[in-house]
Amino acid sequence: MKLTPLLLAALAALTTPVLAQTPAAPRVAPDQIATKNGPLTVQPITHGSVVLTWNRKTIYVDPYGGAEAYAGLAAPDVVLITDIHPDHLDPKTLAGLSVGKALMLVPPAVAEKLPAEYKKQVRVLRNGQKLDTLGMSIAAIPMYNLPEAPDAMHTKGRGNGYVLGLGGKNVYLSGDTEDTPEMRALKNIDVAFVCMNLPYTMDVQQAAQGVLAFKPGIVYPYHYRGQNGLSDVAAFQKTVNAANKKIDVRLRNWYAGAK
Template sequence: MKLTLLLAATLAAFTAQAQTAAPAARAAADQIATKKGPLTVQPITHGSVVLTWGGKTIYVDPYGGAAAYTGLAAPDVVFITDIHPDHLDPKTLAGLSLGKALMVVPPAVAEKLPAEYKKQVRVLRNGQKLDTLGMSVAAIPMYNLPEAADAPHTKGRGNGYVLGLGGKNVYLSGDTEDIPEMRALKNIDVAFVCMNLPYTMDVNQAAQGVLAFKPAIVYPYHYRGQNGLSDVASFKKQVNAADKKIDVRLRNWYPAAQ
């Protein structure tokens, strides 16, 4: 009997440890200094990233299954950029602990969110701003060029975001092309920029856009398209050939594809 109890306790401890351990394939987190403590950047997959700053945890476009977030703190804020299932993923949301989370979304996303989240939602339209939990938030347009009613991403439907965190400005592009609003950004310290045809822009467009607004650090993310993964090494080469000061950080956003 004692042996059975011991084995049961050992199994329970092992299971608990397995549930809290980070997935082995997840890319290592980065830390970026701010005036109010470190900003931790944890790549998850595709357009999903977790930011931790000032004791708060921020989930961006949680997608790919709740297991990808094993071992990470529950979010205080969830940002969703668009209605497509690689951004608004109800199955992943249902597996996460969202009881305390504010959900910042564009109107089109708010309309499609499951009813259980409605009381947690703050709707931002392109151009609107919000101050919450010690951070500033600005909703930035994200859309395809040329503008067309049947484009995958029409202007005004989705949001990119600029987050102000401890004196650092963090840009999350969402699904966009090399639009004037992105090129016009100023004082961006960290940028997450998409590059996947035919849904957003190609590597060349992304490089030219980044060279226009010159973030201090840029992460290529959301770079899986119809023909596999985009050539992010070429993106880095193009950017740094023109501007060596931009820190292009290549991280593994698709561990399952390796």
């Protein structure tokens, strides 16, 4: 039997394997916060990872959890890394992202552990140092456990929290810390991302008391998965707002795409 071109095409379609497309990891909807230079977009990713977009610049904070979590997002202009632990410094995730043109701002301990291919992109910031670049300011804030001890999970000076100046708004990223004097002394913070997960950082009550001390306009609980599951961020919100109703506590699901 002679096969017509139409029949041949139909048979080919039946025998050609269908390649499944990997769906993008689920993400919660982003928030937008007004600044003098247009909106600041806040896109939760997972755990301590967040993507900030402002003034045509994209900032990745602690990229972690697999490159698929960043599908569809713009390549970063800046990558901030807070610490050496694998939920902050994740070479596998970095390798899957388009970070080749990004400025990487990191503490010295992270610079020592970054793969060699990124060395030319790295700018080291130590606790207390500040950099102005790409129309924004970036200050490195100490992050560490209390009481201070040589064998602490996070020793003072090793990692950085960050305060970003973006269009007249000050954005604080806590990294892994407890409610240190440096956190409590922060001034004029408009947006804060604050960790709360035992035994690595602090509990919900510590986080609430730290936030009540520096009084950010908006606070996002993030990095809230610990050894015993997720911290009670609703209790954090209740504690903060019982003492200060002006603080906008925004609860978002940072583990929507967690496996």
